[in-house]
Amino acid sequence: MQYPFTKRVSGITSSAVRDLLKVIQSGNIISFAGGLPDEALFPVQELELAYQKVFRSGGKYLQYGPTEGDVELRTLIQERLRERAIPASLENILVTTGSQQAIDLLAKVFLSAGDTVLVENPSYLAALQAFQLYEANMIAVQSDHHGMIPEDLEEKIITHSPKFIYVVPTFSNPEGKVWSKERREALLQLAAKHNVIVVEDDPYSDLRFTDEQPVPLAGMEADGAHVIYTSTFSKTVAPGVRIGWLTGPKEVIRMSALSKQSTDLHTSSIDQRALYYFLQDFPIRQHVERLREQYKHRLQVMQRHLSREGQNLFEWAEPQGGMFLWVSMKGTIDASELLEAALQEGVAFVPGASFFVGQPERNTLRLNYTHAAPEVIEAGMARLMTAIDKVVASSVNGR
Amino acid sequence: MQYPFTKRVSGITSSAVRDLLKVIQSGNIISFAGGLPDEALFPVQELELAYQKVFRSGGKYLQYGPTEGDVELRTLIQERLRERAIPASLENILVTTGSQQAIDLLAKVFLSAGDTVLVENPSYLAALQAFQLYEANMIAVQSDHHGMIPEDLEEKIITHSPKFIYVVPTFSNPEGKVWSKERREALLQLAAKHNVIVVEDDPYSDLRFTDEQPVPLAGMEADGAHVIYTSTFSKTVAPGVRIGWLTGPKEVIRMSALSKQSTDLHTSSIDQRALYYFLQDFPIRQHVERLREQYKHRLQVMQRHLSREGQNLFEWAEPQGGMFLWVSMKGTIDASELLEAALQEGVAFVPGASFFVGQPERNTLRLNYTHAAPEVIEAGMARLMTAIDKVVASSVNGR
Structure with missing residues (x-):
């Protein structure tokens, strides 16, 4: 039967980010897509004790x-x-x-x-x-x-x-x-x-x-x-x-x-x-200090790749905190085109277009640096640079 | 400042039940008001182990x-x-x-x-x-x-x-x-x-x-x-x-x-x-069996009081399951009037009027029999019967 959904949901689409997460979870892909903190840094044992107290x-x-x-x-x-x-x-x-x-x-x-x-x-x-x-x-x-x-x-x-x-x-x-x-x-x-x-x-x-x-x-x-x-x-x-x-x-x-x-x-x-x-x-301040150090380091790893390998291509402002690096590509490369190439190389990010109201800037991408460990960020950024090289080469060949 | 709430919430009122719960929690009142299961019957230790597994x-x-x-x-x-x-x-x-x-x-x-x-x-x-x-x-x-x-x-x-x-x-x-x-x-x-x-x-x-x-x-x-x-x-x-x-x-x-x-x-x-x-x-079937026995027994305790002490006043159909006994009072007693007297005696229930769309039946009340232990139900029902006697007496005196 046709279900009588209301007008409110007629334009609803799944979040590009959450859909991408599903693709990523199914394969051997390094992801800079989600807005995820690193589960290796969660205070698991301390939480276990806290939950135990609830039941006690x-x-x-x-x-x-x-x-x-x-x-x-x-x-x-x-x-x-x-x-x-x-x-x-x-x-x-x-x-x-x-x-x-x-x-x-x-x-x-x-x-x-x-x-x-x-x-x-x-x-x-x-x-x-x-x-x-x-x-x-x-x-x-x-x-x-x-x-x-x-x-x-x-x-x-x-x-x-x-x-x-x-x-x-x-x-x-x-x-x-x-x-x-x-x-x-x-x-x-x-x-x-x-x-x-x-x-x-x-x-x-x-x-x-x-x-x-x-x-x-x-x-x-x-x-x-x-x-x-x-x-x-x-x-x-x-x-x-x-x-x-x-x-x-x-x-x-x-x-x-x-x-x-x-x-x-x-x-x-x-x-x-x-x-x-x-x-x-729990000494939450100390824990947050540790998160800051870790995430700052990861951001630096990511930025190093961007400036080393794509100096002529990428523009960004260095974040002072948070979880995301927002990058613009010079020229006419569409980030969704880059995503396709990137997924083939085994790395993912979110094209920036999803985040705009009205006319999107299609040359933007959002990279998360908090989820992956530094060595994984190294590997993922190498893959991303391979993908960008291929996209640039094919766009030159296509002309 | 005046906050520009939308039309949707203009008629919103707090749930009578949840408001009553707040009153009840603050005093020495036996409550038949909430739709609460008995926390003494929760499988606390088994849940503790299950949560432990999550963290492990x-x-x-x-x-x-x-x-x-x-x-x-x-x-x-x-x-x-x-x-x-x-x-x-x-x-x-x-x-x-x-x-x-x-x-x-x-x-x-x-x-x-x-x-x-x-x-x-x-x-x-x-x-x-x-x-x-x-x-x-x-x-x-x-x-x-x-x-x-x-x-x-x-x-x-x-x-x-x-x-x-x-x-x-x-x-x-x-x-x-x-x-x-x-x-x-x-x-x-x-x-x-x-x-x-x-x-x-x-x-x-x-x-x-x-x-x-x-x-x-x-x-x-x-x-x-x-x-x-x-x-x-x-x-x-x-x-x-x-x-x-x-x-x-x-x-x-x-x-x-x-x-x-x-x-x-x-x-x-x-x-x-x-x-x-x-x-x-967890052997959930056995647990549910135990809940059934316990709650059925409590329902029986509650019904015994109703039929013994208020035979001429109360009407109800015996529930075959669930958590609630729905009672109508013969005559013109308003359940919210009874609630006032009941709270003074130290017992609470929900007047049935809250549950109606349109014209409510004001002579109805909802009694929960799953939260309180049997001996507490005994005590609470005795208080309720005192309250009803007082309301009946004052309504007779008032004529």
């Missing part, structure tokens, strides 16, 4: 729990937020199933068909998909390497009356860029002036490679009225635990929690409690 | 995983479905964060503002809330103790062209009733004749108190084209693990999985893998 407490944490989340876990999140200069009481915090759910819940409470969301371009793919499912219009604001251009942002606020502005200002996905302090301030001023909400998605800020820790937008706003903030433990503890959170004004958290009730009742109480015990006992 | 496999299951769910867990779910006479390949199964998420995803892929869903009356509250969040109209179909009345169902299918019919045909919430075979067949015939989808929510069927196991609708349909089925491990293993699943035609599962991508990426891979190991090793 009896059946209590195996029962249904509050939609808002485990109270003591929220207290620890509150402390983390304080370190990031973000003031929050427990009523300002909702535990979610990864920060992806935080994004979806915000879409659910704010967006109707035809509503506008202002976004960076390129932008985080699965956020765009979440907004699309509520039939929102995404309008891209002009940006440079320092963030959105204030003049264009204000014009688009006035023209489109957006429900909110969605940004990843610290080590963005896919570009790996950091907004400057000036641009952050400009965004907040415009949000206050025009009374627009800013959704700040901040999954990567712990993974910084310099001593400079950018202050989140949510930490810069005096009254906390306009910025809704989301972050996650996926990149610093483990993604499989699926715990993120949403922080914002009480009214927004309350409405999001009410929506979460009918979405999944609550996030796994076992995972929440285990994460609480884990964070209590 | 290294970091693999702590990584991001497929949206559709752990393949081997889905294979075990497939076996469970076969026992329930429901044929399914892996492509027909999506792992969800509890069956609540399955309901929400179906709402997401099928419902736009103004679409109609046909429901039983009373019906499962959090399903109604999920449908409401997509601005659907719920239309109640006339029912008796054997299920929906086919004539009224057909008339309402013709009049309202519903997107789907939502039913809990086995040990329903809140009524605890079982649809007869004839009514199941009639529903399926009408679904096929008018090409309407049936969503069968089946969280309770394992908890049966007789030898008769009703065949699910999804097991009765030859081509599997019209019935979408959801169930959960919350009632037989533990709710905190938050694992349910959705089974249906490939197109529906595919669309639901695409929607789940942007909803939460996937359900906790740790919980999924642990549940897989648990189900592999």
Whole structure:
């Protein structure tokens, strides 16, 4: 039979990234495609002990729990937020199933068909998909390497009356860029002036490679009225635990929690409690230091290949943190053409086109440097360079 | 500031049940309100071992995983479905964060503002809330103790062209009733004749108190084209693990999985893998047998009080399984008035009015008999009888 799906899902397509992941998992391919941390760096034994504690407490944490989340876990999140200069009481915090759910819940409470969301371009793919499912219009604001251009942002606020502005200002996905302090301030001023909400998605800020820790937008706003903030433990503890959170004004958290009730009742109480015990006992700072060193080293390995072998072809800005290297190719090479050649050589990445709203830049690619070990990155980059040589040669021959 | 919430959430209210749970948790109150299994019966030690196995496999299951769910867990779910006479390949199964998420995803892929869903009356509250969040109209179909009345169902299918019919045909919430075979067949015939989808929510069927196991609708349909089925491990293993699943035609599962991508990426891979190991090793049939005996005994304790002390006041049909006893009070007593008196005596239940679409029957109440131990049920029912005596007395005095 023909199933009467609603208009909302008529344009839905699978995430290019997640589809690619399936191809990759099936073969002997080195992948720079996913946004995966390295499982070899997960604190497995410490998590095992934390989960053990949950069960040693009896059946209590195996029962249904509050939609808002485990109270003591929220207290620890509150402390983390304080370190990031973000003031929050427990009523300002909702535990979610990864920060992806935080994004979806915000879409659910704010967006109707035809509503506008202002976004960076390129932008985080699965956020765009979440907004699309509520039939929102995404309008891209002009940006440079320092963030959105204030003049264009204000014009688009006035023209489109957006429900909110969605940004990843610290080590963005896919570009790996950091907004400057000036641009952050400009965004907040415009949000206050025009009374627009800013959704700040901040999954990567712990993974910084310099001593400079950018202050989140949510930490810069005096009254906390306009910025809704989301972050996650996926990149610093483990993604499989699926715990993120949403922080914002009480009214927004309350409405999001009410929506979460009918979405999944609550996030796994076992995972929440285990994460609480884990964070209590585990020297997370030291662990994050180690991640920073490791990932920075891997980034350097990757960049070395790019500058050595493709100096005339590739352009990129060195990321100061996060998980992604965003590369533009000079000339007319299409990244999806390069991907085909790359897969034949046994290496994968994500063509940048997927991340754009409207006209994509087809000469861009996103490389993840956090999943593979350094020696695997060496091998994968060698393969990628072979692929690029072949594509360049065939494009020359074709003329 | 005034937050620009969308129309969808303008009518949203917190679940009466979940709000009541908060009140109850804060005091010395015996609760028959929640839909909670007894945590004293959870297989805690066996779950501890299963989670340990996850971590002993290294970091693999702590990584991001497929949206559709752990393949081997889905294979075990497939076996469970076969026992329930429901044929399914892996492509027909999506792992969800509890069956609540399955309901929400179906709402997401099928419902736009103004679409109609046909429901039983009373019906499962959090399903109604999920449908409401997509601005659907719920239309109640006339029912008796054997299920929906086919004539009224057909008339309402013709009049309202519903997107789907939502039913809990086995040990329903809140009524605890079982649809007869004839009514199941009639529903399926009408679904096929008018090409309407049936969503069968089946969280309770394992908890049966007789030898008769009703065949699910999804097991009765030859081509599997019209019935979408959801169930959960919350009632037989533990709710905190938050694992349910959705089974249906490939197109529906595919669309639901695409929607789940942007909803939460996937359900906790740790919980999924642990549940897989648990189900592999644990004699779940024996465990469920024990739950059946325990819960049946508790139901009997509860009924004994009702018939002894309130014979002239209460009416109910004995449930053949599940977690709820649905009681009507003769006369004009309002259950919310009784609740106030009951809370003063230290006992809680949910007034039935919350579960109705349209005009509620205010003389009804839902009593849960699975959470409290038998001796606590004794004490709680004694308190409830004191409360009812007081309400009856004051209503007589008031005249």
